[in-house]
Amino acid sequence: MTNYLQNYLGGAWQARAEPVNKLLDPITGAHIASTGGKAENLQAGFDFARTQGSAALQAMSYGERAAMLDQVLKVLQANRDAYYDISLANSGTTKADSGVDIEGALFTLGYYAKLGAGLGDARLLLDGSPAIYSKDKLFQSQHILTPVRGVALFINAFNFPSWGLWEKAAPALLSGVPVIIKPATVTAWLTQRMVADVIAAGILPPGALSIVCGSSAGLLDQLRPFDVLSFTGSADTAVAIRSHDAVARHSVRVNVEADSLNCSILGPDALPGTPSFDAYVSELVREMSTKSGQRCTAIRRALVPAGIFSAVAEAASAKLAQIKVGNPRNEEVRMGSLVSREQYDNVQAGIRKLAGEAQTIHGGSSQPLVDADPAIAACVSPTLFGIRDADQATLVHDHEVFGPVSTLLGYRDTEHALALAQRGLGSLVASAFSEDSAWLARTAQALAASHGRVHTVTPEVAKTQTGHGNVMPGSIHGGPGRAGGGEELGGLRGLAFYHRRSAIQGSAQTLENLSATAKAWIV
Known part of the structure; x- marks a missing residue:
């Protein structure tokens, strides 16, 4: 017998009504709970x-x-x-x-x-x-x-x-x-x-x-x-x-x-092999895979110096390829499912939409799921897109795919990176990775007016920083413009x-x- 989720109003539990909504296990498709329709009184x-x-x-x-x-x-x-x-x-x-x-x-x-x-x-x-x-x-x-x-x-x-x-x-x-x-x-x-x-x-x-x-x-x-x-x-x-x-x-x-098209910026000094480069790539992969990308604070746009675009793409793709997706009851699985097949369909539609203007750097659709039937489970493997000439991009700055999806964008200089960040029209969070604390301070100030939180990371805080997407109760959570104001x-x-x-x-x-x-x- 499945659980019936009763309403609680007026200091009392309301009587069970005829089930209207079925809650399904997003991996197996099993019926696990039900709710009624409109609440009474x-x-x-x-x-x-x-x-x-x-x-x-x-x-x-x-x-x-x-x-x-x-x-x-x-x-x-x-x-x-x-x-x-x-x-x-x-x-x-x-x-x-x-x-x-x-x-x-x-x-x-x-x-x-x-x-x-x-x-x-x-x-x-x-x-x-x-x-x-x-x-x-x-x-x-x-x-x-x-x-x-x-x-x-x-x-x-x-x-x-x-x-x-x-x-x-x-x-x-x-x-x-x-x-x-x-x-x-x-x-x-x-x-x-x-x-x-x-x-x-x-x-x-x-x-x-x-x-x-x-x-x-x-x-x-x-x-x-x-x-x-x-x-x-x-x-x-x-x-x-x-x-x-x-x-x-x-x-x-x-x-x-x-909606929030959050971004993360890799500083101009963070060349391959530097601690900031490694920390940035690790954070991008973590943000794409945590809760299958279903976080309002996840990195949707990854801004990197145009000269090292390929290096970031290769490093991130190598890490994404190691993520096993499927049934979280299996200990090998690092990333579970989306919350429903409806959300699965929405994310797949979003992926197809972004693919119209972006190159696919890493697409996990061909990777087999672990202990999960792809015809039933709401599992989507991480997908990383790339657009070298970010000025030509439009959809990536306007359309959020609420799943394990992010887009790599190349920038020419700091002013260009800031302009790209602003094209999100207001976001919950932006992050920046660099060994240059003075650059980070200037960048944070420039981003603050259009972001509810600006998360900066230097190598000395890389191990203790709370994460681009993690919301801490001592800091403001919210954002202007598109993010809701x-x-x-x-x-x-x-x-x-x-x-x-x-x-x-x-x-x-x-x-x-x-x-x-x-x-x-x-x-």
Whole structure:
């Protein structure tokens, strides 16, 4: 009997409905779980969260909510093995790739639990110092941050069912804002199991955490002016969300993470045989293969000096050829599958599209899969394209293939490389590899305006750097333009989305009394 993924709204599990969506093992095609259609009693569920959930959370201090996050972390740690099993069956990931999702979520939860503990018994946050508006300095103004009086609705993508939940829920719950999560249906099992485990533990107050596993129909209609919405997914869906009445008429605050044609730049000094050259090639291969390239931060465009284009192509192709693709239950396999045959078809279509303007440097379609039937499994081997004259490329700067696919692009000089990077029209992350720290600093500054994060690597940090694609909770995650224009995480900055900033004007004594229960937001 397969698992039925129930919705949890209004502080109660909803009755099982007729299954509408089937979740399949992307390797074997076996039916592993089901969800229903539209959730019942949406309005009542949202109202319950706004009233019961919000009131209970905001009656606590930041320190008390941080302690609650720590208890949530312990529950998830106790069930870690089950999550790895679900990830393998539902997402087709190797143990290492499942760890990127699961351990990343646990690390982020722990990070915010510790960060929140530092806020102690504070119940509001101070933003900056008082502004003085009178000559006697008695009349002043102080900006404060208070939690929103609504719910946080999360509509998430399929690639990170664990981290995608907790990297958003951790700062929301720490802020005192109840969460309603709508995971992508195709990989909803892991998200639903984690929510179920936390609910069963009784750590959170009723209404603090809810989940809708099936259809998203009607969810946006429930949003009210003081709610917030965070969306991760395609740019086309983001356009529809931003035009919805809840956003357009009621000014619901929205955070979007959308398409991103991230790039990585190999410095002009990084010739073959240098540590920077080797580190760059290794990072490119890792980014193409981790989670089968299904990361919003993966390297899609690899910019290298035109004079060593062939050397990079040969080195990367040699490493890619060593990657065994197939059933992650086999210990020899280094890269599992995409999440579904639908995603497989999308990636194959994208590969054919890019092949229209790019040379295939390494294409793994002829490589046999390990313990997997190519007619059933959603496995795609890594594909590296190349375009020596990058100025002639158009599709590679406009179309993201969300899989193990990247394109090598030659550049003439630093200014040319920066111009190519800008053609992504805004990305989540860019990285640069060089032994010249001064060049890296100038390059980072030039890239910063169009990238949410700039990751620079010199040989001395090559072994300790966290990786081009890894999102760390202490750094901003998001990006301008095509990437959605949003921001998540960034330490205490991650709490800003779930707070309202207000200017409190009054006497110095009034503001001093106000500050008695406050902590500085950013120190």
